Amino acid sequence: MEKGRTIIVGAGGFGRELVNWARDCHRAGVLPPVAGLLDDNPRIMDGFSYDVGLIGSTADFVAKPGDQLLMAIGTPAIKQRVAEMLTARGGRFASLIHPTTVIAGSARIGEGLILCPLSLVSADAQIGRLCSINALSSIGHDVRLGDYSTVSAHVDLTGSVAAGRSVMIGTGVKVLPRVKIGDGATIGAGSVVYRTVPAGRSVYAQPAKLLP
Numbered sequence: 001m002e003k004g005r006t007i008i009v010g011a012g013g014f015g016r017e018l019v020n021w022a023r024d025c026h027r028a029g030v031l032p033p034v035a036g037l038l039d040d041n042p043r044i045m046d047g048f049s050y051d052v053g054l055i056g057s058t059a060d061f062v063a064k065p066g067d068q069l070l071m072a073i074g075t076p077a078i079k080q081r082v083a084e085m086l087t088a089r090g091g092r093f094a095s096l097i098h099p100t101t102v103i104a105g106s107a108r109i110g111e112g113l114i115l116c117p118l119s120l121v122s123a124d125a126q127i128g129r130l131c132s133i134n135a136l137s138s139i140g141h142d143v144r145l146g147d148y149s150t151v152s153a154h155v156d157l158t159g160s161v162a163a164g165r166s167v168m169i170g171t172g173v174k175v176l177p178r179v180k181i182g183d184g185a186t187i188g189a190g191s192v193v194y195r196t197v198p199a200g201r202s203v204y205a206q207p208a209k210l211l212p
Contacts, residue, residue, distance in 0.1 A: 004066025005035035006094070009082060011044045011054060014132075015072035019050060021098050021116060022070060028099045032068060058082050061089070068094035071112055071130050076148045076166035076184070083112070083130055083148070093130060107139075110147065128165065146183065164199065 006026070008018050015037050025031040036055035037045070045053055055061075063069075069091050073079040083093065093112030097103070101115045104122050110129035120138045121127065128147035133139060137155040146165035151157070156174045163169070163181040170189035181187065182199030190205040197203055 004032045004068055005064070006032045006068050006070060007035055007055065007061075008037045008070045008072050009058060009086065010072035010074075011037040011039035011041075012072070012074075014074055014134075015039070016045075016048065016050070017116070018070055018072045018096065018114070019052060022096060024099055024117075025096055031094065031096065032066070037072075058086065061086065061091070063089060063091045068092060069112075070094060070096050071114060071132065074132065074150045074152075074168070076150055076168055079130060079150070080148045080166065104141075116153075134171075140177075152189070 006022050008015050019034055022031055022034050026033050034052055036052045038056055038058050038061050039054055040057045040059060069086060071079060071083060071093060073082055095113040097115045098117045100117045102120045106123050107121045107125045109127045112130040113127060114132040116133060116135040118136045119133045122139060123141040125139045125143045127145045130148050131145055132150045134151060134153040136153055137151050139157050140159040142160040143157050144162045146163060148165055149163060149167040151169045152171040154172045155169055158175060158177045160178045161175045164183035166184045167181055168186045170187055172190045173187050175193040179193055179196065181197045184200045185197045186202040187193060188204030191203055193203065
């Protein structure tokens with residue numbers, strides 16, 4: 001394990017989750033200790049009791065040698081903008097691969113990947129740069145997932161799904177085999193996707209209804 005600090009970019013709910021998962025990784029010997037979080041809202045952690053807090057904003061952060069950044073921003077467009085800004089200032093994004101995850105030996109993963117507890121990346125899947133795969137989600141065999149995409153919890157991307165860059169996939173989504181999802185598309189929570197989603201479009205499941 002390299003010496004240095006782990007710094008989490010984004011201090012919302014996902015950032016607070018990553019504090020816990022990064023500590024699991026530190027105990028496993030694969031990440032430096034968590035030093036703090038970056039966020040442009042100085043009050044975002046008010047009301048939460050953590051022994052680490054904000055160490056600055058993304059706008060004024062300057063990386064030190066050995067710093068490893070973890071991306072905890074879910075919205076793909078904001079994620080990309082902040083990542084490019086920090087990288088231009090010498091920031092280095094690390095991957096968080098929780099000890100409970102399973103990754104097939106034939107899978108290929110990009111820089112800065114976040115793999116939360118009990119997630120799965122199956123055979124010959126390809127995941128791009130700065131993607132996030134939340135807890136209990138499954139990336140099936142031969143899936144393609146483009147840079148900056150976010151997969152929420154309890155998602156199932158089945159075999160040979162092809163999702164482009166900056167795709168946002170909500171909680172509990174199931175995408176059937178070989179379905180294509182275009183760049184910048186949004187899949188709403190609970191959706192079952194069985195046909196192509198064009199680039200930039202949003203699809204949502206029907207909301208639950210009260211029975212008579």
